[in-house]
Amino acid sequence: MEPGLEPGHYAVTDPAKRSMLLTALYMAQEQYGYLSPEAMERVARRLSMSPREVYNTATFYSMFRTEPVGRHVIQVCEGLSCHLAGGAEDLFDFLMERLGIGAGQTTGDGRFTLQMVQCLAACGSSPAMRINDTLYTNLTLGQVDTILQELEERP
Amino acid sequence: MTFEPILLKRTSLPRSDSIDVYLENDGYAALARALREYAPGDLIEMVKASKLRGRGGAGFPAGAKWGFMPRNDGLKYLCVNTDEGEPGTFKDRELAEKDPHQIIEGAIIAAYAVGAERAFVYIRGEFFQGIKSWIKAIADAYARGFLGQNILGSGYDLNMSVHRGAGAYICGEETAMINSLEGRRGEPRLKPPYPTDNGYWGHPTLVHNVETLANIPHIVRHGPAWFANIGTEKSTGPKIFCVSGHVYRRGVYEFPLGISLRELLYEHAGGVPGGKAIKAVIPGGASTSPLTADQLDITLDFESLEGAGTALGTGAIIVLDEDTCMVDVARRSARFFAHESCGQCTPCRVGTQRAVDVLEGIEAGRGVPEDLDRLEMLCHGMLGNTFCPMGDAVVSAIGGILMRFRDEFEQHIRQAGCARAA
Ligand SMILES: Cc1cc2nc3c(=O)[nH]c(=O)nc-3n(C[C@H](O)[C@H](O)[C@H](O)COP(=O)(O)O)c2cc1C
Ligand code: SF4
Numbered sequence: 001m002e003p004g005l006e007p008g009h010y011a012v013t014d015p016a017k018r019s020m021l022l023t024a025l026y027m028a029q030e031q032y033g034y035l036s037p038e039a040m041e042r043v044a045r046r047l048s049m050s051p052r053e054v055y056n057t058a059t060f061y062s063m064f065r066t067e068p069v070g071r072h073v074i075q076v077c078e079g080l081s082c083h084l085a086g087g088a089e090d091l092f093d094f095l096m097e098r099l100g101i102g103a104g105q106t107t108g109d110g111r112f113t114l115q116m117v118q119c120l121a122a123c124g125s126s127p128a129m130r131i132n133d134t135l136y137t138n139l140t141l142g143q144v145d146t147i148l149q150e151l152e153e154r155p
Numbered sequence: 156m157t158f159e160p161i162l163l164k165r166t167s168l169p170r171s172d173s174i175d176v177y178l179e180n181d182g183y184a185a186l187a188r189a190l191r192e193y194a195p196g197d198l199i200e201m202v203k204a205s206k207l208r209g210r211g212g213a214g215f216p217a218g219a220k221w222g223f224m225p226r227n228d229g230l231k232y233l234c235v236n237t238d239e240g241e242p243g244t245f246k247d248r249e250l251a252e253k254d255p256h257q258i259i260e261g262a263i264i265a266a267y268a269v270g271a272e273r274a275f276v277y278i279r280g281e282f283f284q285g286i287k288s289w290i291k292a293i294a295d296a297y298a299r300g301f302l303g304q305n306i307l308g309s310g311y312d313l314n315m316s317v318h319r320g321a322g323a324y325i326c327g328e329e330t331a332m333i334n335s336l337e338g339r340r341g342e343p344r345l346k347p348p349y350p351t352d353n354g355y356w357g358h359p360t361l362v363h364n365v366e367t368l369a370n371i372p373h374i375v376r377h378g379p380a381w382f383a384n385i386g387t388e389k390s391t392g393p394k395i396f397c398v399s400g401h402v403y404r405r406g407v408y409e410f411p412l413g414i415s416l417r418e419l420l421y422e423h424a425g426g427v428p429g430g431k432a433i434k435a436v437i438p439g440g441a442s443t444s445p446l447t448a449d450q451l452d453i454t455l456d457f458e459s460l461e462g463a464g465t466a467l468g469t470g471a472i473i474v475l476d477e478d479t480c481m482v483d484v485a486r487r488s489a490r491f492f493a494h495e496s497c498g499q500c501t502p503c504r505v506g507t508q509r510a511v512d513v514l515e516g517i518e519a520g521r522g523v524p525e526d527l528d529r530l531e532m533l534c535h536g537m538l539g540n541t542f543c544p545m546g547d548a549v550v551s552a553i554g555g556i557l558m559r560f561r562d563e564f565e566q567h568i569r570q571a572g573c574a575r576a577a
């Protein structure tokens with residue numbers, strides 16, 4: 001494969017395998033849904049690190065999860081710019097009501113997790129929300145409803 | 156002022172992220188010229204002469220930083236800082252998603268000038284679209300011979316790869332970013348040594364913001380004198396401003412450094428909705444002190460904003476109208492910093508959390524006059540006493556709001572809460 005095609009692709013000359021850690025954690029998280037102790041142990045073995053070191057590093061980063069989350073993680077920006085422009089609070093209230101959960105919670109069917117985050121670098125087009133890897137901006141509540149319906153209809 | 160955009164010129168074109176569109180619009184011509192006509196030292200001199208200053212927040216002269224890189228054959232690295240997380244800032248995402256080749260071309264020229272053999276793009280974990288466009292762009296650049304072995308027949312080799320961050324604002328700080336690239340917790344390192352001496356796995360490493368690198372091809376193409384002619388004497392070149400908050404047309408704007416804040420807000424961004432007055436403007440992202448309504452004629456450049464006790468920062472301008480509660484703004488900033496403090500130094504870890512508690516108390520009507528002294532003490536304890544510049548940023552942001560809007564805080568304490576919320 002061409003260098004650069006894979007995020008985190010490293011040349012064999014790299015000083016330490018440890019540099020692969022974040023990439024390996026992403027891969028493990030994708031495979032297991034979250035970083036279970038077993039997943040972290042596997043990563044540790046592959047990179048010749050201690051499980052403790054892996055755990056200690058993974059927990060520094062908010063995108064690595066040591067607990068299971070819903071299939072769709074919804075993050076609403078409550079940052080200053082979004083707050084000022086308005087709409088972020090309404091969006092969050094709407095989602096809480098619609099999903100029947102609060103901040104940091106997951107729906108009973110394991111479909112949705114709802115989170116408030118600080119800034120999605122979309123401050124010029126609030127309200128902004130991210131669901132897994134997709135960023136949505138300038139949202140209306142009607143659009144959010146449609147997006148949720150589409151996700152709910154998926155198996 | 157009308158200004159033909161330089162950095163954002165291509166972003167409105169269809170498929171602006173593709174290498175073909177880039178090549179049809181002068182893309183990679185500067186690289187070809189740099190490799191053919193200039194020795195690395197010439198390019199360093201050229202960037203020095205352009206007086207380009209870093210666009211990542213600190214405004215450090217780019218040419219001087221290139222000059223700090225040792226001139227030997229040892230392993231050297233370049234890091235492209237795409238971690239953009241400063242609230243109010245969304246320019247790097249725009250550049251990375253819509254015109255990644257402009258950044259790649261700048262990065263290759265920079266790497267060649269300092270003799271780096273490998274470049275890392277450290278991109279914020281949340282920017283999935285940006286990650287995809289970077290990966291595609293890098294692969295296309297390899298395919299056309301702009302990356303890899305013997306670039307354009309010059310004998311120079313450079314490899315470039317993308318590294319995804321994982322949700323930590325502090326990883327935008329250059330030494331924290333290097334730790335993260337090494338597979339460690341993204342905690343800043345004590346400086347000195349600076350990354351140009353001792354960076355990625357101990358090797359000299361040049362770190363630049365995306366926007367800084369995007370300027371490089373233009374400097375090579377048109378010459379440093381052309382570049383230095385744009386902007387002011389000490390703040391040269393074009394700048395992307397991110398305008399958000401209480402303003403009609405939120406978005407990115409490109410103008411020469413030195414444009415007046417009033418002009419940017421009223422002539423270009425359409426002013427404040429509802430014809431309201433402006434109470435304050437945060438000029439450089441959430442880490443900078445606010446300007447007040449009587450300072451709207453200030454020019455947006457490094458020296459004017461420093462003179463006014465604040466900073467150009469990332470050029471993220473957040474507009475606060477007359478009805479904004481400044482205690483609420485301070486509380487929100489404090490919350491952000493408390494959340495993002497890496498926790499390495501006590502004044503920052505404890506100070507930011509204490510600030511949140513105090514500000515929440517004031518907002519909820521539980522404030523007492525001593526709270527304001529307490530906040531000042533917290534700021535005092537942080538200033539200059541932390542490992543990385545984030546401690547000072549907290550002081551600029553929260554201390555700056557308190558200093559300029561103390562009366563609002565006092566009013567909250569007297570009235571046991573926010574009169575505006577009622
Ligand atoms: C807390 C903190 C966060 C930072 N975040 C970023 C960032 O997201 N992007 C960036 O380019 N620089 C960021 N910086 C600045 C970098 O440390 C560094 O100065 C910059 O990347 C150098 O590039 P430049 O010379 O091109 O500006 C941050 C600094 C601090 C203290
Ligand atoms: S100042 Fe804050 S963010 Fe910076 S190193 Fe110290 S604790 Fe970490």
Ligand code: FES
Binds near residue numbers: 118128243
């Ligand atoms: S403040 Fe919401 S995206 Fe930046």
